[in-house]
Structures are given as C-alpha cells and as structure tokens.
Amino acid sequence: MSQNYTGSNSPSIATEVYKEIPSNSYVESVPRDLHQLQELDNITQVQPFLENEAAPPLIVSEAIAQMLANLGVAYAFGVAGGAMASLWGALSNSTIDLLNFRHEAGAAFAATEAYFASGRPSVVFTTAGPGITNALTGLFAARGEGAKVILLSACTSAPQRGRWAIQETSSYTLPSGGIFTSGALFNYAITIESAAQLPQIFRKLALGLAQPGGFVAHLSIPTGVQTSVVEDISLPNLDVAQYPITAPKEAIAKSVELLSAGPFAIWVGFGARDAADEIRQLAEKTGAAVICSPRGKGIFPEDHPQFVGVTGLGGHASVLAYMEQQPPLRTLVLGTRLGEPTSFWSSAMVPSGGFVHVDIDPEVPGVAYPHVETFSVQSDIKAYLQELLQILPDAAHTKTLSLPNPERKAIEPDIDYPVRPEVLMAAIQKIIVEGSDAIVMAECGNSFTWSTHLLRFAEANRYRVSTGVGAMGHAVTGVLGAALARNSKAVGIVGDGAMLMNNEISTAVKYNIPAIWIVLNDARYNMCHQGMKILGLKGADATIPPTNFAMIARGMGAEAATVARESDIEAALQQAIASNVPFLIDVVIDPDRPAPSGARNKSLAAQGIKANQVKNSAKPVSFPAV
Template structure:
C-alpha cells in the first residue's frame, strides 16, 4: 500500500507592501526597510532550518504570539490537540515515522505540567522533540499572574534547566540568547541519540524584535566510531565459540548489516519487544522476543545451545527486555554495543561485559569485514511458539483470534505502522504478531504510560502520511484518545479497542498473584457511539466471524476509524514473566497459574 502524502504548506512567494506574509504573518521593518523578525518568528525560522515540519500542542493566552508564529510558518504543519499529554505522545511517534524533529507547544503552568509524561516518554524512547512553552514575564513574577510559571510556582532546576527530563532547557529572556539556543538545538537534532529540549519564552519576550540576523544552523552529526583495535578484539572474542545476537530498538537503522552478520556467522538472533522486525521474525535464525510478552523459545535456545557470548546491539537490557534474569547471561558474558557509555554493564553489573561505544550500524559493518564465513551448514534453532486456536466461539472475541486477524489484514496486507498500547494489548501483540521489516512496530517499554500509543497513533499517521493502527485497551482509550484531533486533520489512524470492561492486565495480574480486594473493572463503554459523536467512523465487533470484514473496512477508509472489539476478558494474556518479575521485587504471590510467555527462571 503506497503512503498517502501529508498536505504541506507552500512557501509564500513574497511579502506584501504592508509587511505581511500572504497567509497573514505579521513582520516589522527596521529603519532601512529590511524585514525584522520577532523572537517568536526568529525561533520558528530556526526550527524550520533544523528540519521541523510538524508541531503538536494546545494553545493558550500566554503563548498566543508563539502560536501565531508557528501557525504562519510556510513549512511547519501545526496540529492543535485536545490535551498536552496527547500532543507530546503524538509528537514522539511522529518523529519515529518521519525521522524529523518534532515540536510540542504549550502554554504556561498546566500546559507545561500536562505535557511532562509525554516528554518523559519521548526522552526514554529516544525521540527528537523540542518543547516550546510560555512562562510569566519578569515584571509579573510573584504577583499571582494567571497560570504563573516562575520560580515561585515551579522548580526551575527540573523544568527549565538540563537534567533528567531535558537534554537542553532554558528560559529565553533576551533576543541575544537566540544564536546559542539555535546552535544547541541544531547540535542536539544532528546527534545520533534522542534529544528532548525545552525552550520557554516569557509572554512579553515573544513579540520583542531581534536585533541581528541569526547565522544558519549547522547540522553535522558526529557518531561515536569504534577503533580498529576494538573491532579486531570483538571479532576474536566471537570466534572463540558460538554466539547469539540480541537486538534492541537502538539498532533499528542497522537491519541490513545485522542480517548480513547473522547469515555470515550462523548466529542465533533474538530481540527486545521494541526491536521486533529489525531482524525478520520469520527467519530460521530468529529464536524469539525477550522480556514482556516474549517467547520461551529464547530460554530453550540458551539452555540447549549454550552460546559462549551474546553480542548486544542497541538495547539497555532493562526489566522489560530481560527481567534481569541470570538465565540470559552465557558463560563468557556480553559484548555490549551502545552509543551511550552509561548503558553497558548497568542491567547486569556482575556479568562479564565488554563495552563498545559506537553506533550499531557503523560497528556491525566494520565487524563484518573482520569475521570469517562460518560453515554453510544450516543449524536448526528453536522457533517462537504460537497459540493453538480451536474452532470459532459464538460469543465475544478471543484476543488471540483478533491478533491473528490483525496479522493477516494489517501486518501482511498493508504497510501500516502498528502501535501497541501498554497493558494486555502490549503482551498479546508482542507475543503473537510477526514482523519482517523494521520501523513497523512500536511499543513503549521504559515509561510504559497508558495513553502513549492511543494518542501516539495520530502522530504516527500524520508523521508518515499513511496508515497507522493502534491496538489498545478500553481503559487507555478512555484516558485521552485524540480521536477528535484525528478527525480535524483527517489522520489515517485506526484504533482497535480490546473492550472488556476492565484494566485487564491489572485484573489478571492481581488474580494470578493471589491478591484480592482491589477493583479493576470499569463500566463498559460504547466506543462506536463515542467515535461517531466526534466525527470518526465506528465499527462494532461482537463475534469472531465479523472480524475480517471489520478490519478490511477500517483499513480501506481514509480517515480515522475506531474498531470496538468485545473480547473475552478471561483469556489469560502472555504476561507470566512480568508477574514473576514483580514477585522477585517483593510483591508476594499466593497462587500459581499456568501461563504462556517469556519466563523468568
């Protein structure tokens, strides 16, 4: 299926005699008749130069001038959302489908705080997102301004300075700061890792004219390069015995070189939940997904074949990927490749770890030249398990039957990006879907916020100019879906809602852990009525026989569609490893239940 192009603004041919762009953007002239930009307009010009083409956010009086400057940009599409959190999640997913930096814009006070979870997730996921906000002007600080945003109301070191949340953050108090801000934004966007910045502009400063033109942005990336000595040492270590390759999301741009390495050496390959599709999941050397929703075939391979080492590419090996299980560590440990020097050796501090600080693709391409070709004899590896499906049931839809239909119609039958929401949607999708291409599956692991991909699907659809499909739970869908935003911009987004009247990961998890008294049920919603009430198409599925027609119709429509699937809430999701991980961390389980999924052993 070909991508549908997103409408882009055209560059105005000229400025008229009154100092206006044809689309209404106000500029001022200096004494010589030359155009003079305001701070807000100049910052937007910087964003255009560094490649920003989309901005997601919610308006407000304190940032009216900045909003107008963004809206009158000839290059940047402004998507006005219903909630700042949804805007931030959408911006992060727009980055991953467009590979361009994306802006989040908010007003002061609650505009900033509402966006924080989405920005936190953007940083954890490795997105490039620039948050533009308003704050209270100096003369009004401490005087109870509306939505006051200053040191009197918010911690400056967390929100307005670089640290755990933002790679770069500042309050733009003067036009003279613009050249340095522009330079730092350009460097961050050009870097090899993620980049989340916050530029907050006092309301009164936004309309201040700049005094001198800004220099052009310099977008030059300097990825970390491995030395030849390191390449030769790694090649030597890998030749000492059989090894496996563990692929994470950070290696998503190295898909071709990883496949070449695996086929040249005969290594088994496994991946993190976010790494699905980087190495084809139908390839005979693929042994499965690790972590949340993963496969027991991985453990079977490690126990039966006992590789000497594992080459780790672009994954932090955190709890969602490894559950920190010692069963994942072979006799001679890990060779861990990452662009962040703080990553290798952290998840498994007592394991032998040979760290390599490098871009995964650059490293693997260099390693290919140093590795000999292995025997052409094809080894037989354990394959990811499937779930046997018996016949058809009359009432409700089994989640595994739904996922099978999604595989056939959405994954195999289109080029759509698929996003799975946190909860049981994540585990069912990760465990059962199979991808043979990178950049087609998105889940959030580190933050794992409900609502991430319910709203992120809008950004993904607009970012790629084509179909994006979110597999979500009813609880997440009721949080903040941005269906109204999708209707306004006719985003080709599809929501497939697992409607079971409960937060089912919590419900099933409490049951399996033997903990009673907590109520995870919610009133069952009619998502067809909700969708149609906001102007989207809604399709109801109550029986498995209706699935194929419903999904085909959803994929055929050009605008936003909500598919409301009444699922069997009692089908146990593949989340055994997560429950065992909670037990290890101190949650006292009182009962045991047979379950599928990647085990913690």
C-alpha cells in the same frame, strides 16, 4: 500595486486602493475608513506612498519559528493559550504544520511517534502553568524512547513574577530544576530572556539534534519576550552534519576475538533499528541465533529460520529453550539497555562467556547485569557492524544447529462470542501486518503482551511499543503522529482504559489523519485485574463501566464498527484499512483469556516468587505476572 494613478480625473482611485490593501496588511498608517480614502483621489501618485512604508521588524516568535523550520521541523503539536499567543501565531504562519490537540500529553506522544516515523525532529507547544505540567509525561516518554523533540512553552514575564499572574510560571510556582534546566528530563533547557540569546541557543539545538540518539529540549519564552524585536542579530547557519560514533579499531579487534571463540547469539534492541541489513548479514555469515527486545521486533525478520524469539514482556518460551538447550558462549547485545521489560534481569539469559555490549550511550553496557562479564563498545550500531563484517570470519560450526522458533499455537474453534484476543491478533496479522504497510503500535497493558507475543513482523520500523515509560495513552495518541508523518495508515492496538484516559479522535477528524484504533474492550484494566488475581491479592477493583467506543467515535466525526463476534473481525479490519477517514473498531474481548506473560512467570519463579505466596514476603512482587 504596479500602476500609478495621475490626475484628479482618475476613476475611483480611493476605492481601488482600498481593495488592494489586504485587511491584515502591516501598513497600518494607510487609513481604513472609505471617506478618508476619498481624500486620496487628488494625490497624483499613491504607489510611492505604499512603497516607502518600512517592512515590519522581525520579532522573537517569528525568529524561533524560522529557526525551527531551518532545523528540519515539519510538525508542531500542542495546545495554545494566551501566554503564548504570539508564538502560536508565528508557528501557525510558518512553513511548519501546526496541529492543535486536545491535551498536551497526547501532543507530546504524537510528536514522539512523528519523529520515529519520519526521522525529523518534532515540536510540542504549550502555554504557561498546567500546559507545561500536562506535557511532562509525554516528554518523559520522548526522552526514554530516544526521540528528538523540542518543547516550546510560555512563561511569566520577569516584571510579573511573584505577583500571582494568571497561570504564573516561575520559580515561585514550579521547580526550576529539571523543568527549566538540563537534567534527567531535558538534554537541554533554557529560558529565553533576550533576543540576543537566539544565535547561541539555536546553534546548541543544531548540535544536539545532529548527535546520535535522542535529544529532548525545552525553550521557555516569557510572554513579553515573544514580541520583542530582533535587532542587529545574525541568525546562525544551522546546517550541522550528523556524525556517527565509531568504535576504535582495538574494540573491533577485541570483538572479533571474543565472538570467534565459540557460538554466539545476537540480542537486537530498538537502538539497532537502522542496521537491519547489517544484522541480517552478520547472522547469516556466522549462523548466530537472533533474539530481540519487544521494541526490536521486526529489525531481524521474525520469519527467518535463525530468529529464536522476543525476550521479556510478551516474549516467547523458545528463547529460554534455546538458552537452556543450545547456550551460546557469548551474546552480542546491540542497542538495548537490557532493562526489566527486555530481560527481567533473568540469570537464564546470561551466557557463560558474558556479553559484548554495543551502544552509543557509554552508561548502558554492564548496568542491567552488573555482575556479568561485559565487554563494552561505544559506537553507532551500523558503523560497528560494518567494521565487524569486514574482518569477522565465518563460523561454520554453528550453521548446522537447528534453532527453536517462536511457537504458533493452533486456535481451537469456539462459540464465536465474545472475541478471543488470539483470534483478533490472527486477523490483524493477516489484514494489517501482511495485507498493508501500516505502522502498528501497541498500548501498554495486555494490548502490549498480546501484540508482542502473537504478531510477526518481517520489516524494521513497523512495530512500536513503549517499554521504558509505558504510559497509558501513548499509542492512543501517538498513532496520530505516526500516521501524519508517514502520510499513511497507522494502527493503535489499545485497551479500553487507555482509550478513556487520553484519546485524540476529534483531532484526527479535524486534520483527516488516517489513524485506526482497535480497542480491546473488556470493561477492565485487565492486566491489573488478572495480575492481582494471580498474586492472590483480593479486594482491589480494576473494573470499568462498559463503554460504547464506536458511538463515541461517531459522535466525534470518525467512522466506527463494533465487533462482538469472531466471524466479523476480518470484515471490520478491511473496512478500516479502506476508509479515507479516522476509524475505530470496538472489539468486545473475552476478559478471562490469560495474557501471554509466561516468560514473566518464569522470571518471578527464578526470583523465588510463587503465586498466592505474597504475604509476609520480603521479595518484590508485581505484575504483569500472569
């Protein structure tokens, strides 16, 4: 209001005042009753009355939302509750886009994938008690994948602890170690008991987010503290520059010495995703063969003549053929932990001269293969390669080699029903991978092996799988975070078991997120079913009642198509890509096609394990083994 009303003859002063005070105004002392407002008609100046009203004080919830926005957080995913009402309200009214999910685990998976799609830290919010425990699997995956995610949770206020409060969250009901303290799950965790802690806490968050690699934090805020006033506190400047870890010159010189001694291979992992250009330069400069982990697909173009194949789960036989027929002297390992899904710890992957292993985490090199000679380099991959490229000479003796490439088997004509997974993957390659710029995510299980083995990517950061945790539901819900953060299509290739376990179709519909689900519907947990059959273990039931996922999706407001014949696949994929709303394709898949896990078979065979020979065996037996 800018006009002063003077004199008792001013028309309907009270009515004008009533209209101009918003219903959610913080000026609570202004009477709301119209009859009371009539008494203001004789007041000569109303404006000073409003201007003298003090601005509402900043409370802890609002300060937290403001600080998170200053840290670069764009999205918050979660499920609200009474214990965090104030925090929920503050986030909802901040510049952060808040998305209300149906389950906290799905929210955490979406936050993880939003980080990888955007490079900006994400927030997960939960209420007390089960809200926190529901989110832990997704946060476990965030830590394992190397994401930057902050959990905001509510907990029971100090005076009510130990008194059986609703969803009590305290040391009486939950172990504080690991959930409310730093450790294996959280890089940083703290319970905020006072507004005075905020400057220190957010400075630590800023420093943690600026460091290379992942960072998963937990701020637990008691209900009573959320509304406490922030007084006489100067909130910190959170503009902290990111800094790469660079290798010492001695490490670069030693690397040059080792790699110049003979032909070497390059083993690319997910940690090298920001160094795609440098890896290609190094390969073409030296003629090195390039292999990659499942999470590393696309960092080095899979259509490049020097690309030998994917290792590990869903990998290619061409990798083992290369190691047997043209073994390198050494392997330069870039940003992969060489864990079981990447290497199966196979001795066939060990070159005679050992590894030069580069990682930002000094605890990674040499652990997966503890008995192999390993030269360890702690460094950001991109910075390391830039230094290496300046002084590493060309290795002409490797350029004449003809390297094996991943096999592409011809698909034989069939009866058209049900859909063979390899036919589906060929259509996805054509319509989704080559015909769009969509991110593609594959769920754990046979969806993982079929996608990793058969799809080919020529660009980094377009394919996502989870190997460390491999939780069912990760891709089903994470696809929302990826599509939201990129503001473009993201595709989840998922199994029916995962889709039943944890989907967020209605969330995608609510916020019109352009997610696409391609469901491999075989009425089984098929990796389990096929694995147990190959291992000769009978009696275990891995079947699922047949489910009409297209009907479920339509019931939640999404568009959907059912594909039962191979001749209908491409049309359904094109329809999904063209759709402006969330879309699900329910594919009736042939359940008896064996998933491509040949490399796993060879690994188990190398360990002395044979199918149907598991009784009275002291050797570990597991699947995927088909």
